[in-house]
Amino acid sequence: MAGISSGLGIRRGEPADPEAGVPHSVTPYNVEVAEETERHEREMTFRDAMKADKRLIWHSLGFSGTIVMEGYGYALITYLFSFYTFNEKYGVVLPGKFVDGKPVYELEYIWKALLPLVAQFGSLIGIMITAPVTRRLGYKRTTQLMLVCSAAFVCMPFFASSVQVLLMGFLIQGIPWGVYQVVSPAYASEVASLQLRPILTTWNNLCWVIGQLIASAILKGFEKYPGDMSFRIPFAFQWVFLSMLMIVISFAPESPYWHLQRQRIPEARATIRKLVRHGSADTAERKLALMQHTMHQESKKEGAAAEAASSWKRFTGMFKGVDARRTEIACMAWLIQSMCGSSIIPWAPKLFESAGLAASQALSVNIALPAAGIMGTVASWWLMRIWGRRQIYFWGQLVMGVFLIGVGLASLAPDNISGWIAGGILTVYTAIYDLTIGPVCYSIVSEIPSIRRRAATLSAARGTYLIAGLVNHFLTPKMVGMDESSWKWGAKTGFLYAGMCVLGAVYTWYRIPETTGLSARALDILFQHKISAREFNNDKAAAVEAADREKAAAEAGSRTSDVSVMVHEIRTTDKA
Known part of the structure; x- marks a missing residue:
């Protein structure tokens, strides 16, 4: 060579x-x-990239498989709230309510709020430890460590005898889930070539949806299974997935x-x-x-050479200088994804029940949501090649806002059809979400951070998402629940999130840049020169870089001229 x-x-x-x-x-x-x-x-064409990088693709997909585990685990928590044997084990009897001659059980609001809440809190802990752990161990060994932890932590919800034990089980399970949320998109973004980057990063969203679909299908399959094992066996399925992932990750190289x-x-x-x-x-x-x-290009940013190597300085560096803007955009992109109404999807069965469907019917309709999400995510790969990330993010929010208004209007229909109308509209909304905001968000937040700050920036961004998720998980049961302590908004919840979509679209227009076709180095150049989000493209990056080179050459020529003058003056003085 x-x-x-x-x-x-x-x-x-x-x-x-x-x-x-x-x-x-x-x-x-x-x-x-x-x-x-x-x-x-x-x-390169996409086909050429596929042929050249087959091994890269498979290794990246292995890391993305951890997101299946996360999506499955989170979905399992909220889907079980519509599971009869689960409510019978951990819930209370609703006075005067019977279905097929059996009393109706309902998990108390405090536990419906706390169970997903503590899982999110556990994920926050995981996110906070991701940057220092990956800096020391790397992405591969960190993931292997978390897979071992996940396998151990599943034992607690599987054997839980009370809702309090279940609460602690979801808390500790959330820790490795938080690490997966950062490592998987970071690894995909770093190893992927330019043509494959949008697919391998958005694949993480598809993995999340696949996890939801598996959870929905398994729960539906065990709905009539007698006894506690009907909801314990779905927890045990995680051991099967974890074993497969451990084998796959062991063959993957480090970034x-x-x-x-x-x-x-x-x-x-x-x-x-x-x-x-x-x-x-x-x-x-x-x-x-x-x-x-x-x-080398990243090292040119202001203050990089002089920055101290302490852990605190490395952490705060993403909030200073050029990296501050990149951190802001990554955080807001994930905040938008959390606040655009997507929090309704895990609670869809309860929303359908509050809109008039029976619990069994709600679980059946719910299977359509992740199925629609899978089709939407696959279609997004084609859409991104035509429109790019920025346009999809902007228009996706506006279209989703329209459908969320439709969900809200469904509440005005008669009770016998309101649930079916809300279910149909929410299914289409889910497909649009997973065609636009859902997968594209993973691509944006993976590409925006600098390489040196990627793990830290993704941790901050995902932490922002989870904090918003904590708010959603506290409020959503209040909005869609049916017990006396709930607000009983039902499908009317769509009106609130429609307004959030409009606010997110405004931010997108002014602050989120286009990253399609831009290499990591081109993004560095554009951010370092504070180019407007609406002007991000390869031509602008090339023009800015050319101007930099001309300026550097002119300064070098000026310094050479100054040295020549000084040498001439010295020689003249010596002769005198």
């Missing part, structure tokens, strides 16, 4: 790496090769960027060779040069 390691344009000095806390060694790489590789990735931040060039090279097509040593070297060039 003489062509890679020699020639013009070799960078021989790298700045200190504040994220890893160690200085870069002298690491040469060919700038021309790096930029040529970047152009090649941008010009090359994690090695590069520690100047482990041989390890980064070996990792890239595991990601590219077998025998493509030249491709691996070119990708390595591009990654080094991207790291």
Whole structure:
């Protein structure tokens, strides 16, 4: 590989790496090769990328499988609230209410609010520990550790004899779920090539929906199963999924960027060779040069070289300078996803019941929601190639707002059809959500952060999402519940979230930039020069970079001229 390691344009000095806390060694790489590789990735067709990166795709999908576990676990919590044997075990009898001659049980509001609430709180704990743990262990070993923890933590809800034990079980289960939420999109964004990045990042949303679908189908299958095992066996299914994931993750390589931040060039090279097509040593070297060039571009941001290596400085760095804007956008993008009405989806069975359906009918209709979500997510891959992230995010919120108004209006229909109308509209809403906001959010928040701050920024963004989720999980049972302490809004809840969609669309228009077709290095250039969100594109990045080079050349020429004048004056003085 003489062509890679020699020639013009070799960078021989790298700045200190504040994220890893160690200085870069002298690491040469060919700038021309790096930029040529970047152009090649941008010009590749999707089919060519699929052929070249098959191994990369499979490894990324393995990490994304952890999101299936998270989606399954969260859905199981709220879906069980419409499960008769679960309510019989942990709930109280509703006076004077009978179905088929049997008394009706209902979990008290406080527990319906607390059970998903503590799972979200556990996820917040997981998110807070993700950045320091992944910085020390890397994405692969962190995920393996969390899979072991998940397998151990499932025991508590499976054997729970009381709702209090169940509460503690969901709390500790949430910790690894929080780690999965950060690691999976971060890994996909770092290993994916430009053409595959939108699919591999949005695949995480599809995994979430698949988890919901599996939970819905398993609960429906065990609905008539007698005794406590009807709701305990769905918990046990997690052990099967965890075993499969542990095997898959053991074959996956670490992210090359994690090695590069520690100047482990041989390890980064070996990792890239595991990601590219077998025998493509030249491709691996070119990708390595591009990654080094991207790291060099990020190091140009103001204050990077002087930043101290303490843990606190590394954490607060994402709220300063160039990274502050990137952190804000990532946090708001996930906040919008949480507050656009998506919190209704896990509570759909209770909403359908409050709108007039029986519990069994509500569970049957509920299966249509994740099925619609899967179709929407797959279709979003095609839509992103036509419209891009920004346009989909903006128009998706407006269309969802219209359908949420429809959900609210369904409450005005007679009781015997209100639930079916709300169910039909909410199914279409779910398909639109998973066509637009749901998957595209994963792509935006994965691409927006800088590589050095990716784990920390994603942790802050996902933490924002979960804090909003805590509010949703506290209020949603109040809005859609049927007991005396609930507000009994039912389908009228759609009106509130329709207004939230409008506010989110306004923010999107002014602050969220287009990332389609932009490499990590191009994004660095645009953010470093504070380009408006509506002007993000490759042409603007190229123009800004060209202007920078002209300015640097002019300054270098000026310094050379000044030195020549000084030398001339010294010589004149000596002669005198």
